[in-house]
Amino acid sequence: MLPAYIPSPLAAVFGGGKAIDGGRNMGDGRRVLGDGKTYRGLFAGIFFGMLTGLLQLYYLSRSTTLLSVELPSFGGEGITASAVIVIFSLAFGSLFGDMFMSFFKRRLGLKRGAPFPIADQLDFVLGAWIITYLVAPAWFSANFTLPIIIAVLVLTPLLHLSTNIIGYYIGVKNEPW
Structure with missing residues (x-):
């Protein structure tokens, strides 16, 4: 999930x-x-999501475990076309999900930064999952099992809130949610 987690905060930065x-x-x-959805943020978010995924691939070339946990690959050994496509779909999909929710929030009359609980915390996850499933369904199904999906759905709101609070205090977000 790191290539999906990284793009949104770095798009804001x-x-x-x-x-x-x-x-x-x-x-x-x-x-x-x-105004919160810009080309510079989109490209920066995708770039840093891709960079994160490529760094994960580099780590995987050295070790397949972290803290005794088996790490999933992005498809095959090393940097392959399928791995790059999966990483891109996670990064782009997360920003797409965020943009889709912004579109939806505007239709509801909500202003930029207005809280929209649960949706604000999971829009990028669902966007990443949908795009990745459409692009690489076999990889997605093999790596996002029910326990993993539940863990992501539980942990993501906590991570999202934490990074937003940090973003608020360093001045890149106007609200701490």
Whole structure:
């Protein structure tokens, strides 16, 4: 999950600039996504998600366990096309899920940064899972078993809240949620 966890906070750190929606509004008069979704943030998030996955591949080439836990591969040994595709789908999918939720929040009339419990904490996970499942269903099914899915769904909101609080205190987020 690291290639999916890393993009959103680093998109916030390195984001800014031109909004993906170009400042356009939908027929309801509300922004498509809002100023918080920028090209710089999108590309930075994908870059750092990919970098994280590639570093994981490097670690896996040295050891297949961490703290006595068997680590999953991204498909095959070393850097393969299938591994890069899985890593990209996790990174891009997490940002896609976040953008989709921003679109949905704008339709509900919620402003940028307005809390939307549970959805705010899991939108990127679901986006990463959906995109990765569509791109690599066999890999996804082999690696995201029911116990892993439950663990991710329980731990992610705690990790999300922790990183948002840190982001708030270092000044890259306007709200601590």
